[in-house]
Amino acid sequence: MIRTHQTTPFPDQKPGTSGLRKKVRVFQQPNYAENFIQSVFDVVGADLVGATLVIGGDGRYLNREVIQKAIRMAAAAKVGRVVVGQGGLLSTPAASNLIRQRGAVGGLILSASHNPGGPDEDFGIKYNIANGGPAPEGVTEAIFARTQVIDRWLASDTPDVDLDQLGEVAVADMAVEIVDPVTDYAALMECLFDFDAIRAAGLTVSFDAMSAITGPYATEILERRLGFAPGTVVNGMPLEDFGGHHPDPNLVHARELYDRMMGDDAPDFGAASDGDGDRNLIIGRGRFVTPSDSLAMLAANAHLAPGYAGGLKGIARSMPTSAAADRVAERLKIPAFETPTGWKFFGNLLDAGMATICGEESAGTGSDHVREKDGLWAVLLWLNILAKTGKSVDQIAREHWATYGRNYYARHDYEGVESERADALMAELRGSLASLPGRQVAGLTVETADDFAYHDPTDGSVSARQGVRVLFQGGSRVVFRLSGTGTSGATLRVYLERYEGPDGDLDRDTGAALADIVAAADEIAGIVRHTGRKQPDVIT
Numbered sequence: 024m025i026r027t028h029q030t031t032p033f034p035d036q037k038p039g040t041s042g043l044r045k046k047v048r049v050f051q052q053p054n055y056a057e058n059f060i061q062s063v064f065d066v067v068g069a070d071l072v073g074a075t076l077v078i079g080g081d082g083r084y085l086n087r088e089v090i091q092k093a094i095r096m097a098a099a100a101k102v103g104r105v106v107v108g109q110g111g112l113l114s115t116p117a118a119s120n121l122i123r124q125r126g127a128v129g130g131l132i133l134s135a136s137h138n139p140g141g142p143d144e145d146f147g148i149k150y151n152i153a154n155g156g157p158a159p160e161g162v163t164e165a166i167f168a169r170t171q172v173i174d175r176w177l178a179s180d181t182p183d184v185d186l187d188q189l190g191e192v193a194v195a196d197m198a199v200e201i202v203d204p205v206t207d208y209a210a211l212m213e214c215l216f217d218f219d220a221i222r223a224a225g226l227t228v229s230f231d232a233m234s235a236i237t238g239p240y241a242t243e244i245l246e247r248r249l250g251f252a253p254g255t256v257v258n259g260m261p262l263e264d265f266g267g268h269h270p271d272p273n274l275v276h277a278r279e280l281y282d283r284m285m286g287d288d289a290p291d292f293g294a295a296s297d298g299d300g301d302r303n304l305i306i307g308r309g310r311f312v313t314p315s316d317s318l319a320m321l322a323a324n325a326h327l328a329p330g331y332a333g334g335l336k337g338i339a340r341s342m343p344t345s346a347a348a349d350r351v352a353e354r355l356k357i358p359a360f361e362t363p364t365g366w367k368f369f370g371n372l373l374d375a376g377m378a379t380i381c382g383e384e385s386a387g388t389g390s391d392h393v394r395e396k397d398g399l400w401a402v403l404l405w406l407n408i409l410a411k412t413g414k415s416v417d418q419i420a421r422e423h424w425a426t427y428g429r430n431y432y433a434r435h436d437y438e439g440v441e442s443e444r445a446d447a448l449m450a451e452l453r454g455s456l457a458s459l460p461g462r463q464v465a466g467l468t469v470e471t472a473d474d475f476a477y478h479d480p481t482d483g484s485v486s487a488r489q490g491v492r493v494l495f496q497g498g499s500r501v502v503f504r505l506s507g508t509g510t511s512g513a514t515l516r517v518y519l520e521r522y523e524g525p526d527g528d529l530d531r532d533t534g535a536a537l538a539d540i541v542a543a544a545d546e547i548a549g550i551v552r553h554t555g556r557k558q559p560d561v562i563t
């Protein structure tokens with residue numbers, strides 16, 4: 024039987040950069056998750072009837088509970104079949120793949136990605152559309168509008184489903200299919216990459232799954248199918264609270280891996296992924312590769328993998344990501360695209376066949392094989408390149424810079440800033456844009472300054488106010504924007520970049536190379552004055 028439950032709207036259900044993210048306690052309020060899920064279903068509407076819907080999450084605290092709710096609500100929305108990862112688990116890229124393979128109408132991905140998990144931490148819900156990618160802005164805005172007026176949600180009056188039992192059961196008139204979360208994804212990876220070459224290369228690898236979703240995927244693919252030694256995957260068991268850690272693969276939260284890769288007994292290749300498996304950290308023995316550089320180096324060498332042997336159609340990067348990938352596109356004579364932050368802007372370019380590889384400075388890289396960024400994909404493409412060239416990560420990086428020049432790059436995050444202060448900083452900065460060109464700051468001369476607006480070349484849609492960028496003479500740059508994934512206060516992100524040509528000094532310390540840009544950033548935006556912070560909380 025289908026029951027109607029009365030409810031009232033919550034004012035704060037606006038999806039951010041990547042879905043709705045809130046504290047677990049917020050999601051635990053009566054009707055909170057239901058209101059959002061029902062709003063999604065109301066927006067998708069009749070397309071749900073008889074259709075397939077994929078549901079899975081990164082296994083964090085509340086995952087199973089919300090999946091049970093979503094199943095009952097899908098039955099009430101007359102969905103024909105839901106496909107759920109066993110144990111409620113699906114990495115974000117695996118969910119994207121399942122949506123595409125099953126011809127699903129879309130999917131619910133339950134994750135707060137790199138944010139910590141547990142009863143006092145974060146949870147999230149994201150809706151992906153039929154191409155497997157995050158719902159575009161038009162859809163997320165419609166969902167938000169719906170949350171503001173919702174007055175009822177519907178659910179079948181049925182007991183919980185056993186999420187651990189593979190196979191098919193019925194919930195009201197709907198089929199619930201519990202599938203192995205890894206199998207289809209691992210098969211896709213085997214088509215894209217030369218597993219024989221990787222196996223034969225005799226590389227040593229350390230992969231840190233950060234007690235999050237990639238554990239089972241990495242164990243199956245790296246240890247079982249590619250034959251890397253047992254123990255290659257560390258922290259391989261997904262935990263509801265990620266072992267109390269921040270499942271964010273950066274130099275702060277994956278410090279142990281970094282230290283190991285810089286030590287005497289480092290393996291050839293080190294990598295890590297995040298809570299939901301869509302990010303990657305790449306560190307060769309003695310060589311950290313910035314995500315922006317990784318995108319450029321992967322694009323330059325992708326033809327070495329069977330899935331990309333025919334070449335690339337184009338390269339897309341988010342605006343704050345360094346311009347390193349643009350130089351590769353130029354040499355390959357293919358288009359380069361610059362989109363706002365967040366994977367949802369890449370979907371149209373991939374669907375239109377205008378880009379093949381995409382990436383973000385925040386450790387997200389991916390291709391047209393799915394419509395999400397994909398952590399293990401990046402790891403496997405790197406391994407494929409190392410195996411085919413016989414070179415080390417350090418060698419590949421040095422040769423790349425000697426050809427294209429080097430974009431020294433860092434991101435400074437100021438976390439938990441009072442929202443009013445962060446908004447005041449951005450407002451003042453936006454107000455000063457017109458007066459910036461020609462100004463001398465910290466020995467640099469501002470060439471141009473603007474608030475980035477994206478004009479989607481496929482559908483003509485415009486996304487304005489996507490971050491302030493200040494370009495200096497000589498190709499250095501600073502970008503300012505506020506995070507759209509946090510769950511308390513504001514996070515100011517400051518992206519710093521200096522370009523050094525192939526004949527320049529390619530072996531500098533990044534901090535030293537960026538020092539004058541850091542000083543200029545503070546002078547331009549008044550970071551210390553507005554936030555009261557002398558130092559960023561996280562440097563990546």
Ligand code: VG1
Binds near residue numbers: 040136505
């Ligand atoms: C951050 C990153 C962005 C990424 C997003 C989702 O967004 O900067 O590049 O796409 O997280 O990644 P923001 O608005 O906080 O800067 V994930 O792995 O958290 O889904």
Ligand code: CO
Binds near residue numbers: 137297301302
């Ligand atoms: Co993620």
